[in-house]
Amino acid sequence: DVKVTQSSRYLVKRTGEKVFLECVQDMDHENMFWYRQDPGLGLRLIYFSYDVKMKEKGDIPEGYSVSREKKERFSLILESASTNQTSMYLCASSKTGDYGYTFGSGTRLTVV
Amino acid sequence: DQQVKQNSPSLSVQEGRISILNCDYTNSMFDYFLWYKKYPAEGPTFLISISSIKDKNEDGRFTVFLNKSAKHLSLHIVPSQPGDSAVYFCAARKWDYKLSFGAGTTVTVRA
Numbered sequence: 001d002v003k004v005t006q007s008s009r010y011l012v013k014r015t016g017e018k019v020f021l022e023c024v025q026d027m028d029h030e031n032m033f034w035y036r037q038d039p040g041l042g043l044r045l046i047y048f049s050y051d052v053k054m055k056e057k058g059d060i061p062e063g064y065s066v067s068r069e070k071k072e073r074f075s076l077i078l079e080s081a082s083t084n085q086t087s088m089y090l091c092a093s094s095k096t097g098d099y100g101y102t103f104g105s106g107t108r109l110t111v112v
Numbered sequence: 113d114q115q116v117k118q119n120s121p122s123l124s125v126q127e128g129r130i131s132i133l134n135c136d137y138t139n140s141m142f143d144y145f146l147w148y149k150k151y152p153a154e155g156p157t158f159l160i161s162i163s164s165i166k167d168k169n170e171d172g173r174f175t176v177f178l179n180k181s182a183k184h185l186s187l188h189i190v191p192s193q194p195g196d197s198a199v200y201f202c203a204a205r206k207w208d209y210k211l212s213f214g215a216g217t218t219v220t221v222r223a
Contacts (some may be wrong), residue, residue, distance in 0.1 A: 004155070040121070042114075042201060042215035043156075050209075058210075081158055090155055099144050099205060103155030 003027075003102035004089050006044055012110045019078040021107050030096045032074035034058075034066065037088040037106070038054030050096075081111045115139045116204050117178070125223050133217050135157040135202030138183065140202035146186050147176060150199045160187070161176070188214035191220045 007022035025032065031050055034044040035058075043060030047066040055066050063085060067075045074093075080086055088108050092101035117136045125131045133147075143164045148156035162169040162176045162185070169176050175188045189196055202214040 001179060010155070014219075035213075040215055042116075042118070043213035044211075049208060087161075092155075094163070094209060096209065100146055100158045101163060101211060103148075105153070105155045108153075 004091055004102050006089075006107050008107050009105065010110075012081040012112060013081050015082060015111055015112075017078075017081045019081050019109065019111075021078075021091075021109070023074045024072055024098040025040065025074075025078070025091075025093040025095060025102070025106055026072065027095070027102065028071070029093035029102075030041045030071070031094045033092045033094075033101065034064075034069065034074065034076045035090045036060070038088055042091065045046075046076065050103050054070065063093075081109075083111050084108055086111045114212075114215070115142075116212045116214040118217050121215070122218045122220070124220045124222060125192050125219050127146070127194060128162065128191045131187075131192045131214050131219055133187040133189075133200050133202070133219070135185045135187075135214055137181055137185075137204050138210075139204070139206070139212075139216055140183070141206050142212075143207070144205040145176070145178060145185050146203045147174075148201045148203060148213075150201065150216070156201055180199070189219075192219075194221050194223060197221045 033048040034046040049068045091104040146161040147159040150156040199216045203211040
């Protein structure tokens, strides 16, 4: 069963910590995305990548960075976690030419 | 600035009746529209989609209608079932493969 796997379902971190959220897909997809989901705001795009070592800013990149060293892995980094980054983080991937995404199950991050 | 809007945060419907979810968009460059369904603690899953060259697409109990002149689409679920209780996201795509999502509508199907 093809899928997108996010390494943690729940995380609790302290303000100021550096946080790594990992995402791995086994579908050989070129494109990978990081979204955050907040009530009343839906899914907002943080960063995306069309290829290895490539990255593009989404709509809300401030406070985040990403790394894509291998095609199947896309990491989201919170350089210095803040309480306003408490959210559900969703990773997704897609194949170029396809219209939809395949999503992971999400990581619920709480910053205290 | 949100380019895809779902103005109804919630919808309650009786089992067996029709659920109608609405979505409006502002960007005329969108060429493909999708609906995703999300259960708590799970990622969104693809439900149904429609190309901008069509005005209707049907898949079993789910039908999506697109009105390009009004920049409006809707999702009809007939008949509604308890397993349909979830959050539904409308999404739209441009040429760059990025999806823009609405805020979501929480559907509750009452027995």
